[in-house]
Amino acid sequence: MKIDPKTQDKFFNILKAVVIPRPIAFVSSQSKDEVVNLAPFSFFNGVCYDPPTISISIARFAGKKPKDSLVNIEETGEFVINLVNRNMAEAMNKTAAEYPSEVNEFELAGLTATPSELVKAPRVLESPVSLECKLIQVVPVNEGSRKECGLVLAEVVYCHIKDELFDGRYVDMKGLNVIGRLGGHDYCELGNFFKMKLQVYTPET
Numbered sequence: 001m002k003i004d005p006k007t008q009d010k011f012f013n014i015l016k017a018v019v020i021p022r023p024i025a026f027v028s029s030q031s032k033d034e035v036v037n038l039a040p041f042s043f044f045n046g047v048c049y050d051p052p053t054i055s056i057s058i059a060r061f062a063g064k065k066p067k068d069s070l071v072n073i074e075e076t077g078e079f080v081i082n083l084v085n086r087n088m089a090e091a092m093n094k095t096a097a098e099y100p101s102e103v104n105e106f107e108l109a110g111l112t113a114t115p116s117e118l119v120k121a122p123r124v125l126e127s128p129v130s131l132e133c134k135l136i137q138v139v140p141v142n143e144g145s146r147k148e149c150g151l152v153l154a155e156v157v158y159c160h161i162k163d164e165l166f167d168g169r170y171v172d173m174k175g176l177n178v179i180g181r182l183g184g185h186d187y188c189e190l191g192n193f194f195k196m197k198l199q200v201y202t203p204e205t
């Protein structure tokens with residue numbers, strides 16, 4: 001089948017089902033008035049190694065209401081990405097509804113807010129890894145449209161990882177037990193791992 005996204009009413013559903021699995025950035029942020037916010041975003045990825053840089057794409061609006069996370073990130077230039085393990089999945093899901101700005105999603109989801117080192121927003125204590133981030137730039141995508149997104153580019157300035165998940169050299173990736181976002185209402189746990197060394201090209205002399 002051939003599909004032209006412009007003629008497919010809900011191509012978004014196809015996109016979400018084929019760009020998989022997506023890691024989840026569980027973003028804690030706070031407003032300039034220090035109202036704390038927590039919400040998940042799966043259009044999330046690494047961008048550069050040095051300085052460590054990540055991207056998250058956040059729709060500017062949910063209906064007519066601006067998404068608090070993007071407002072807070074633009075206002076303060078800071079936030080934390082908390083990874084989501086299987087035990088946190090249901091709590092994470094609770095925070096994704098469109099609550100009024102003043103709602104503290106940490107309390108609502110029964111998660112613990114604990115202070116960060118270099119940014120004002122708290123991190124999620126239960127999370128296996130938290131990455132404190134400082135904003136580099138918000139790149140507007142589809143600017144001016146109702147479907148505008150802000151592509152957030154940010155530097156990771158501090159990293160928290162549970163002691164038992166890092167031996168000083170390697171991360172225990174299975175131990176992270178992170179979940180991935182798929183299409184529809186589906187999520188995944190990590191399955192079988194396999195190794196493959198990077199292919200090296202050696203020109204013949």
Ligand SMILES: Cc1cc2nc3c(=O)[nH]c(=O)nc-3n(C[C@H](O)[C@H](O)[C@H](O)COP(=O)(O)O)c2cc1C
Pocket residue numbers: 024037038039040041042043044057058059060062066067068069070092093095096097098099181
């Ligand atoms: C697993 C998951 C992934 C999501 N990924 C995104 C995303 O990548 N971009 C986005 O704009 N919204 C995404 N959402 C929806 C937001 O979490 C939702 O709009 C949330 O209410 C925004 O909260 P805020 O207004 O407090 O920022 C996702 C929701 C879930 C459950």
